[in-house]
Amino acid sequence: MPSRKASLALLLASVAVYVAALFHDAFCVEGRCSDWPSWTILLFGALALGGTLANLAWLANPVLFAAWILTWFGERAAAVVTALAALALASSFILQKTVVVNEAGLDQAITGLERGYWLWLASTAIACAAAVAAGKPPARAV
Secondary structure (H helix, E strand, O other), X not given: OOOHHHXXXXXXXXXXXXXXXXXXXXXXXXXXXXXXXXXXXHHHHHHHOOOOHHHHHHHHHXXXXXXXXXXXXXXXXXXXXXXXXXXXXXXXXXXXXXXXXXXXOOEEEEEEEOHHHHHHHHHHHHHHHHHHHOOOOOOOOO
C-alpha cells in the first residue's frame, strides 16, 4: 500500500546515499583506483558515452534524477518504471570488462568496483523502493 511518508523517507535516503557515493572512488582500471572520484564521473561521464557499453551506465544518473522527481510528485507507475530503468543501467556496469576513462577514448580493463559504485547502486535500489511506496501528495485547498 502506498505511503507518502515512507516514500519520502526512502527518497531522502536514496539522495543521501547518492551524495555519499560522490566522495568515493567508483571503480579501478589496471590497478589505479583513485584517479576518478565519483563526482568527477558524474560531471564528465557523459563525454565518454560513445566509448564502451560500460560508459552507457552513466545514463543511470539522469534516469535516477527523473525517478526521484516522479516519486516526489507521487507518480507511482512512472516512478517505478524509471527507477527500475536506472537500476538496470547502473547494474549493467558490473557485466562490463572495459571502460573509457580519458579524453583519448582508449578503453581500459576494469579491475575492481569500489565503494562509490556500490553506494550509487544502493541509491538506485532505494529509489526503486521509494517509487513503489510513492503516494500522491495531499491536495491543496484553494
